[in-house]
Amino acid sequence: MAGTKKDAYGAGSLTVLEGLDAVRKRPGMYIGTTDSQGLMHCLWEIIDNAVDEALAGVCTHITVTLHRDGSIEVEDNGRGIPVDIEPKTKLTGVEVVLTKLHAGAKFGNASYNAAGGLHGVGSSVVNALSSRLDVEVDRNGQTYHMAFHQGHPGVYADPDPAHPSPDAPFRKTRKNRPTELEVIGKVGARKTGTRIRYWADPEIFNATARFDYDQLIDRVRQTSFLVPGLKITVVDEHIEETGEPSLDTMVETDVPGAKADRGEQIDDTQGAAVDAAQEALERTGAEDMQQELQAGTETALESTVAPPDDAKGGPGHRRVEEFCHTGGVVDFVDFLSHGEPLSTVWRMTGQGSYHEETQVVDEKGDLHAQDILRTCDVDIAMRWTNGYDTVIRSFVNVVATPGGGTHVDGFLQAVTRQVRKTVEENARKLKVNLKDPKMKVERDDILAGLVAVVTVRIAEPQFQGQTKDVLGTAPVKGVVSRLVDKQFAEMVSGARRGYKEQSGRVLEKIVGEMHARIQARKTKEVTRRKNALESASMPPKLSDCQPGNDDIAELFIVEGDSALGTAKAARNSAFQALLPIRGKILNVQKASLAQMLSNKECAAIIQVVGAGSGATFDIDQARYDKVIMMTDADVDGAHIRTLLLTLFYRYMRPLIEHGHVYAAVPPLHRIALTGPRKGEYIYTYSDDELAGKLEQLDRDHIGYADDIQRYKGLGEMDANQLADTTMDPRSRLLRRIRMEDAEQANDIFSLLMGDEVPPRRQFIVDNAEDFDRSKIDT
Structure with a gap:
């Protein structure tokens, strides 16, 4: 329609704000x-x-x-x-x-x-x-x-x-x-x-x-x-x-x-x-x-x-x-400290360098990219008190960074690494059982009672926004981490003169925090499991783990009863639970909520996980830290994993979002070595890997038995083989399931598992030429 305001839109409609008007x-x-x-x-x-x-x-x-x-x-x-x-x-x-x-x-x-x-x-x-x-x-x-x-x-x-x-x-x-x-x-x-x-x-x-x-x-x-x-x-x-x-x-x-x-x-x-x-x-x-x-x-x-x-x-x-x-960050930490100090103020200072590409103004006033060698001055002071609160103040060129940034990340990374190393070296003195997987110092244990001021001075730091809340200059993390690694290690280990007694008190406090955390979790887990068992009896086929290991507990969803028997003998019952499923579970992408809840296998999985389902799912109530799908290394096993993932994605999505869902990777073949290396075994996970490994053994003149065992399923392994290859955290191989793009993941599940067959058929036809065996684990 002629003469409307839309037709009047032109260059005259544009507003240019000059100077400070913007x-x-x-x-x-x-x-x-x-x-x-x-x-x-x-x-x-x-x-x-x-x-x-x-x-x-x-x-x-x-x-x-x-x-x-x-x-x-x-x-x-x-x-x-x-x-x-x-x-x-x-x-x-x-x-x-x-x-x-x-x-x-x-x-x-x-x-x-x-x-x-x-x-x-x-x-x-x-x-x-x-x-x-x-x-x-x-x-x-x-x-x-x-x-x-x-x-x-x-x-x-x-x-x-x-x-x-x-x-x-x-x-x-x-x-x-x-x-x-x-x-x-x-x-x-x-x-x-x-x-x-x-x-x-x-x-x-x-x-x-x-x-x-x-x-x-x-x-x-x-x-x-x-x-x-x-x-x-x-x-x-x-x-x-x-x-x-x-x-x-x-x-x-x-x-x-x-x-x-x-x-x-x-x-x-x-x-x-x-x-x-x-x-x-x-x-x-x-x-x-x-x-x-x-x-x-x-x-x-x-x-x-x-x-x-x-x-x-x-x-x-x-x-x-x-x-x-005039005392600088040492005075600052002293001012921020409350309660009885366990140590004097420990100070770490130094300088590091890194390369950075930045825009530089030349003599004509033009900007050009140039690689510049930067210098980073680091000044950190810290002490522990007998309290529980953590106070960490961070600054870049005197500007506060309440959101932290790369300088704080480097500091915490190095401190955590050195404390853990020192605790392991003094495990007997500190009464820490290294064989117990729960006995591991966490960052929260270290931060309890810590007062620290972390400052760096660098030219042209990269902040997130004009308000400068977070430092984003990536190389600073490495500079700070290396400096703290060296200087803090001497302090916390007592190697530096005058620090032995102080470091002893600090380590005792940190280990004490660890024991208190573990005990609190045990109490919470016992209560949680008791409530879960009282509210509804667990499925009789569940072989649960011992209570009190909530932070490391693992649930293995096992394909078939035959694999269950072997897995029972291979597992560590202290923290590994087993739940067998029979064959392929319901495809929840096509089923209604009522159909899903009435399905025994789906209902058992939701009940055992213990965190609810759908909108009411509360990840903090989950009874296990890892949910591991342990299926056979064949097409049927891959299909079962896909069905399980569909259930997790539709009704327990936070498990995937927070990285708690894994797929076990059992081997396909076992090569028994002979000669001087008799009794040793090599496991391979694909036919191509087997062929390459055999060629390497022939080339290196290493003998092996001709009857190479091929596993048709998990039930064909004995307990030791299953433990070594699939269940023992020290030697197993797991694949963490990630979901980088929620919208894309939703589209993929709808396409591959939904009701509409033609789009799925077309997807297979379109991608048949791009099929790559290395992208699947069968």
Whole structure:
């Protein structure tokens, strides 16, 4: 129909969002949410930029000020944002950093070797989502200033310059006009730094968004642990008059408050205590701080201060908290630990390298793929306490990764491996029976009471999303694992001097956790089996295993009574149960639910598994860890397995999804060797494998009996042969049934086992030419 809106669709219907308008249109893409979480995320972006300066070794003090008007100011004494002209955009560095997405100094390796901000969107996103943002930069002996409104540069006409406001008249910078960066004062030639003050835009953040002071303090304290020697001060101007500070409050120095006006610095108003503290910091210097660290000194400063009542801004105390730790992650673990420690804080540090292909900006500003040798610095501290809770904090370049990632995976992998190895080596002393398959240390046993901080510093880490919750750089796992393998092994084994007694206590706790877990599972299993037996009697043909081995129990579904007799003699009754079935069970793909439940074989399998069926199936109630289909290695056996898989897929699907269903792989032939190797046997699983093995034996001049045994079924094996080849976990071969694509699996079962014959016939015809014997196990 002519003249409709559909016909009017053309290039004129397209909307192009330029600059930071896209951020304001879709803020959730950059800060996650527009509630309290997003509000705090904006602050983290600005603080992390200052912390990156500290990581680069050019910043020693960061101040975060919460002003009474709701604005937040972050000040650092780093190098200051560049103020010169960026050649490509013809804009000052300040305007580029605060108005251009994906712009910054962290895409290469020149200015930052390890930084928290990597995408070049942090500062510009905060600017876009602020009703006003002011930036001041100290560089070249001068103080530069620039203001923005919702991401656009311009000039505010503040009625009272001492109290800037986002509601003041604003004149936006016209296009093609020089930047509004202006010089507003002078500073010492060696003084550098950046001050960013912003007002979150109420048009962006919802009415429920609230600033969380406690969350800020936790983040600042955490950062002070991770960057030893960095002093971070938090000033809160919202505190009302409360009288004199309490006796248990440590008095410390104040920090600069709001400026008298934009053109003046207020260093003279700080007081003698501030000057003394600053001079002490300058006297100490970074070199002396490093010497203290190397000497093993660990100092910490956390304080609260009440400034004089005559401070500007009206009556009331400004809450000031200051954090500075020189012990690094060791102090952090000590802070996180609760309960009686079983060990001192164990620290593992080192460096590794890996190759990574990444896009590198060349001299012309173009991106090209290049293989780069990366360096990964690892710093880990850990200890065990007598408690049961696990506390693991992980960080990449000081950015928290609450979701973990490859660095945590490498740490846990190495710790688990070394603990298990040490327990096995000291099994007699620790009273661990290695012959008992249940006596195996699990990761949960190791994690009980563990407090650990895992940090790595790498260039251009790969995070999952802008919020950086999980580290995805794959090679980091190997670097961390190798380092922990070497250093932790010396500690937990007691080989390193001073660790023998500590490692003994740690291993005793871990083994104790293992015994407690095993005992709890036994109690649970006895109760579960009792309830199952009381609710309905088990099928009389079930040869069940002993209770208490729920975590390793195995159910063998055996084809035929003849194989059952041999299997009874071959099994380990402690954890292996047997359920025989007669021939081919019902094809549940074609049958109704009522037909399936009335079928004796299907009902017996569901009852023995003990976890229900269909929508009510609860995998946590399953009585066995493995369900193993043990059928003959022939066409009929393959058909029976397919029917069983159809039952599991339609009515007990979580068993397959979680990898609890297996197919036994019995051999087809047995070759008896002669001569010096008489009494040895070789098993093969196909005719092609048999022919190849015989050729190899002839070529190696190894004798064998001419009467090669071919098994027509499991019942033809004796108990020892069945145990060695099919049932003993130490020597058997199992195939785990996997389901990678649920939709595809559903289509395959419907095609091969459903009611419609023509599609199945056509499938066979179409794929007949591609038939490959190696793809089947008959």
